[in-house]
Amino acid sequence: MTDKLLNHRAEGPTSAPPLLLGPSLGTSSALWDKVAPELSITHRVVRWDLPGHGGSAADLIGAGATVGDLARLVLALADSLGIERFAYAGVSLGGAVGLHLAVHHPERVDSLAVICSSAHFNGAKPWEERAALVRRVGLAGLAENANARWFTPGFTVPELVRDHRDADPAAYAACCDALAAFDLRERLPEISSPTLLIAGREDPATPPAHLREIADAVPGAALVEIPGASHLAPAQCPEAVLTALRAHFDGGAKRGMEVRREVLGDAHVDRAQARQTPFTARFQDFISRYAWGEIWTDPTLTRRERSMITLTALVAHGHYDELAMHVRAARRNGLTPEEIGAVLLQTAVYCGVPAANSAFAAAQRVLAEETEEEG
Template sequence: MTTTPARLLHHRAAGPASAPALLLGPSLGTSTAVWDGAAPELSAAHRIVRWDLPGHGGSPAGLIGPGAGVADLGALVLELADSLSLDRFSYAGVSLGGAVGLWLAVHHPERVDRLAVVCSSAHFGDPGPWRERAALVRAEGLGKVAESAAGRWFTPGFTEPRLLDDLLGTDPGAYAACCDALAECDLRPGLAAVRAPTLVIAGRDDPATPPAHAREIADGVPGAALTELPGASHLAPAERPGPVREALRAHFAPRERGSGTSVRREVLGDAHVDRAQAATTGFTAPFQDFISRYAWGEIWTDPTLSRRERSLITLTALVAHGHYGELAMHVRAAVRNGLSAREIGAALLQTGVYCGVPAANSAFAVAERVLAEMDEEGDGASPG
């Protein structure tokens, strides 16, 4: 948790301080928790900064007042970025948070590297209903709005109590001011000015910002890509976190680290890397970042040794230290790197001389099992 000065948006930061920055913006009535399903994995390769709307989560309500606009929220995000010394950043936002990202990309293109707009719109419809909701909340609080929130946010049968609790804990005046911002929002004239590579994500079952709104953004922003998620409503990052984070991970993949990630996938296979990334938490994210950058981005990409040679060295080192779980993974990797079953056996036989017969005995058992599994899968090594 990050301690935030009273005049700044509350935020939570995670991931390596030296990594590219990625800001995550929330939807009206939610908090940083809307990104709980995606942020930990994204923080393996990015400095993630999640922020709360004024009066939401931990942000002060006084940062916004009646008659506010999306520009006011965008200015608050820029103040937050400046306080963190982020001259340039990537950005993803849900609903109102997505509109803030569009405003930033239109009016401050020098600050936004890449953009993702999630379950959002460039124009949130007739301003009348938003003004009516703002008046209702100012007069009666958020009780009535909360009663219907699940139907707007999620598909039938799904709910996320934490987010509903966040809504009830939101400051009514700040919520109403955000409704004012949605009422006046019309970013359509500026879409053609967006230069940041843009991904638009829509929930196919979203009643608040239907897929047609996403298509309007994708058609208006030059070169934008569009992804529609089945079984997702308005808060897709909470309801369908897996597909959302995969789409964002691909879109925001740091280009300078792409070679390491690519080599890791080529050597270990997509299934292994996907499992490792899906299991990443805020605690393990720095280690995953280290592995991708250092082991795979610097050592395995060094052309001095071939991948076949690196596999032989790796097999020997793993046997020497008794890391048989890792050995199984790297027997598969050795096959992908072109080693035959006979060559793998010869390498393990060599380890028997220098690492000891018991170590080699265990290694042969592991390798034989893995090679048999690969034969059954139709992905086995040649006999050699």
């Protein structure tokens, strides 16, 4: 053991809330290349490398290491940077470190995201065997099969496979020892930090059931499953991971989603979320953070007033599908059918009679459906 620190990379304003990002076994901080720059807009992001991986010294841990040993190295790194409390996200072994920190050092962890990880890793034997294999023959063979363990067929990130091949065998084996000894299932109910679990639906190493087990045990935890993602979700589906992490770590985004549900209703938002793809994830995040998290939460105008303005703008631009949705929202915000009619009549003067005619038709359809539902 030495007193050296884990190799790390810091991004974002030093005055921003700190967010530590932990890697998976066999990878480096490059695992976060497609996610960290975006997170660093609102956070002081610190990515770290496991011992013997990336730029971290191999002798930071030795044979028989535990996840607790890795957690102590992370705390030493945070201390060296003057970071007392932090948000934390980690993948696989990095996620296990986050769980350990949340259980044993709750005073340090503001919020936690555990990605493609587990509270146990299928028992000690597979990891003991892998550690023995690596100590005997090195990492070349395992690196050749990394794609099958990490990604869905046809997808790869050459830099991460190279990181796997170049890792120090002794340090890698020591990390396997840590995984072999790890089982935090009985301590999960003690976690008090707001916790998000992210599972890759195609992950063979830590299937969604492993994340669901944690979500069921940690009070108030949330679970997100990413379609098409395997074990290294931040590399394979970065937009979906980024959206989930922003919603969890960014208070404005969380409030935005709450307001969005209050105004538009759970059914509409659930449908929008279900249709979300990696292509649309960033747009959905933008809507939640900006439109709902900043504009609709501004107390200068009431929600009733915002509904009237929104109805008018939608009529002016001919967005009648959106208009129907916001007629329902206006009713939820307290407007009566008579008030909605008065708003649409006003649009006839300033937006044109044809536009108001279409708007009345859309609104009448919604209000009739509402009457039928009440009946």
